[in-house]
Amino acid sequence: MREANRIVAVILEELKELAKPGLTTLDLERKAESLCEQFKVRPAFKGYHGYPFILCCSVNEQVVHGFPNTKPLEEGDLLSVDMGIVYKGFYGDAARTFGIGAISQKARELSEVTEQALYVGIEQARAGNNLYDISAAIQNYVESRGFHVIKRFVGHGIGTKLHEKPEVPNFVPLNASKIRLKAGMTLAIEPMVAVGTDEVEILEDKWTAVTKDRSLAAHFEHTIAITGDGPIILSKV
Numbered sequence: 700m701r702e703a704n705r706i707v708a709v710i711l712e713e714l715k716e717l718a719k720p721g722l723t724t725l726d727l728e729r730k731a732e733s734l735c736e737q738f739k740v741r742p743a744f745k746g747y748h749g750y751p752f753i754l755c756c757s758v759n760e761q762v763v764h765g766f767p768n769t770k771p772l773e774e775g776d777l778l779s780v781d782m783g784i785v786y787k788g789f790y791g792d793a794a795r796t797f798g799i800g801a802i803s804q805k806a807r808e809l810s811e812v813t814e815q816a817l818y819v820g821i822e823q824a825r826a827g828n829n830l831y832d833i834s835a836a837i838q839n840y841v842e843s844r845g846f847h848v849i850k851r852f853v854g855h856g857i858g859t860k861l862h863e864k865p866e867v868p869n870f871v872p873l874n875a876s877k878i879r880l881k882a883g884m885t886l887a888i889e890p891m892v893a894v895g896t897d898e899v900e901i902l903e904d905k906w907t908a909v910t911k912d913r914s915l916a917a918h919f920e921h922t923i924a925i926t927g928d929g930p931i932i933l934s935k936v
């Protein structure tokens with residue numbers, strides 16, 4: 700799990716360096732493909748429930764599951780890149796949001812709040828805590844900053860499959876039962892946050908999720924492991 704996720708982190712770093720005005724998200728897809736070959740890992744998303752690409756590239760009002768395409772990125776765009784791979788049967792999954800060139804104050808704030816929300820969630824990923832302590836920490840932080848957590852998509856357990864139990868929502872569900880966290884669990888925690896709404900619509904392509912009000916959205920994701928000494932972030936270089 701550590702190696703799978705380290706490789707995802709290395710690839711996302713490379714993509715971040717490339718993501719400049721004028722480049723297309725399909726260029727990023729091609730780079731990701733060649734890096735997967737280089738690291739001898741299998742991309743996890745392509746073919747998953749029919750998803751057609753290695754990357755999800757979601758720009759501005761797109762929340763998640765955006766298709767890489769031939770439209771050049773523009774100065775001021777807010778780009779979220781999500782990637783999963785399989786290494787020796789184990790899955791890595793992570794996402795980052797990057798500003799393209801100079802971005803607006805609002806976009807920067809949204810991106811910073813979403814990343815920070817991920818870290819306040821990870822902080823609660825401790826043996827003995829309730830699963831929804833993670834959810835509550837994320838939701839409270841995001842809402843205290845005046846933004847909205849997306850409800851339609853959630854984080855998840857991860858291991859020898861991309862999506863395992865339990866779901867890890869970024870909000871506390873109604874009638875939330877108690878799920879006690881234990882050392883050895885590996886979770887993908889992934890806040891998706893929007894400026895104006897918690898609701899999404901799915902575009903004609905059946906995948907791309909956009910905010911209902913077309914306000915900006917951001918997405919950060921880490922795969923973490925819960926240990927006796929607290930959480931360890933696996934998806935880092």
Ligand code: MF3
Pocket residue numbers: 743744745747748750755764781782792793794855887889920
């Ligand atoms: N990071 C997302 C997730 O964990 C991406 C899934 S895209 C898909 O669910 F194509 F694999 F569905």
Ligand code: CO
Pocket residue numbers: 792793854855887889920
């Ligand atoms: Co995920």
